[in-house]
Amino acid sequence: MAGGGRVCRLRSTTHAARRPLIFVLCEKGGVHGVAAALGFPVQEARHCPRTHIAFFCPSHSVPTPTFASFDRSFSDPPSLPPPQVSRASPVCICTAFSTTLFSLKPTTMEALLNLPQGDSVFAEYVWIDGYGKLRSKGRTLTKSILGKAPSDLPKWNYDGSSTSQAPGSDSEVILRPQAIFKDPFRTGDNILVMCDTYTPAGEPLPTNSRFSCAKVQEAAKDEEPWFGLEQEYFLTNLKTGRPLGFPDEGEPEAQKWYYCGVGAKYIFGRQIVEAHWRACIYAGIQISGVNGEVACGQWEFQVGPVTGVSQGDQMWMARYILERIAETQGVGVDYSAKPVKGDWNGSGCHTNFSTAAMRAPGGYEGAIIPALERLALKHELHIKNYGDNSERLTGKHETASIDKFTWGPADRGASCRVGHDTVNEGCGYLEDRRPSGDVDSYVVTKLLTSTCCDIPLE
DSSP, X not given: OTTOOEESOOEEEEOGGGOEEEXXXXXXXXXXXXXXXXTOOEEEEEEETTTTEEEEEESSOOOOOOHHHHHTTBOOOTTOOOOOOOSSSOSOSOOOOOSSOEEBOOSSHHHHHTSOOTTEEEEXXXXXXXXXXXXXXEEEEEGGGTTOOGGGSOOEEEEGGGTTSSOGGGOEEEEEEEEEEEOTTTOTTOEEEEEEEEOTTSOBOTTOHHHHHHHHHHHTGGGOOEEEEEEEEEEEETTTOSBTTOOSSSOOSOTTSOTTOOSTTTOOOHHHHHHHHHHHHHHTOOEEEEEEOSSTTEEEEEEEEEEXXXXXXXHHHHHHHHHHHHHHTTXXXXXXXXXXXXXXXXXXXXXXXXXXXXXXXXXIIIIIHHHHHXXXXXXXXXXXHSOOOTTTOBSOSSOOBTTSOOEEETOTTSSEEEOXXXXXXXXXXXXXXXXXXXXXXXXXXXXXXXXXTTOOOX
């Protein structure tokens, strides 16, 4: 509490309008803090520098206080009876306080969260559970880990029976740190750690999609695969389960003004989007942009270009940061492919891909078109692993049919799109528009690399 305070004896006497006049022994400048601790807006306050005796008058009649309200503000004195209060005549709001001095507790959560942490580093270990969702827990490390590689951080474990990744009879799952990011929530030297998951014997879990992705990316490293992922999502009202901007019943104005829109009539949740953008930059994620999307309450952020398995690390951590920010606002994040039925766009995770050969002169004819031809041959494999797109890939709302592979220049209704710049310049990249919004970024980048670079999957 600003100014601090110690209470010796707290009494009151009658004041104008039958409001109590309260006397408190406190440190200099602490009178307003004591008033706030007791929950009283201050109308008058006086303080004597010599004796540190202060008195103040609440600006309203005092409701019946409870012992808990005092317990919030003061250290627990021994054998302290509850305050005796008469609602009809609030002359004495508190009696029989111990004469032993005791310190006030901090009055806000912010004071506790800003306490110094010495030489400690807080590390939040983040992983993907058996449902394809994110989990995390924190541990205390020392500053000796700063500047170290992820492999130098200690392994950890958790109860896999609570995350659908292990039976209760043998529930331990091992976390291996794989990527380190600055923590935008705790700031300072604190870190976020992206991990993957293993059995105690060292075998990757079946849900550890990073392990197989890393192997494919290592095999393709000489081809220098680059990725840029466009993550679409809805911000949702947790009470109604509907996107922000949707009424409790019925629907908002039809799709027209929301895409890259401006104004409170059409845009909902911008502060969360802006905070997420800055937090990703702070964390070291290569977030390249944000925009409002086609549907009401729908947004997009892009991560890339990023090489190899790092694309998956960064996308998953960007999702984690978004969900943590939305959590502070009591807002949900929905990445699913078709959260709103009817004439509304779904959410995808369009994936832009290129290799060194595609980016080189002549890459359009020499590398991009051959890659598209290979993607056509493995369309079924990709669809099977690109999330549940049964209601999204219908040939409507800027999508292709789920049953047939198509591609074309600047065609947002195709399975894969090639930009006009790529066609005109003869080199560049392709965009796979099939992945759903909740696709596993390790899986989509692994499959694109495997198919386009002709690297066998194990």
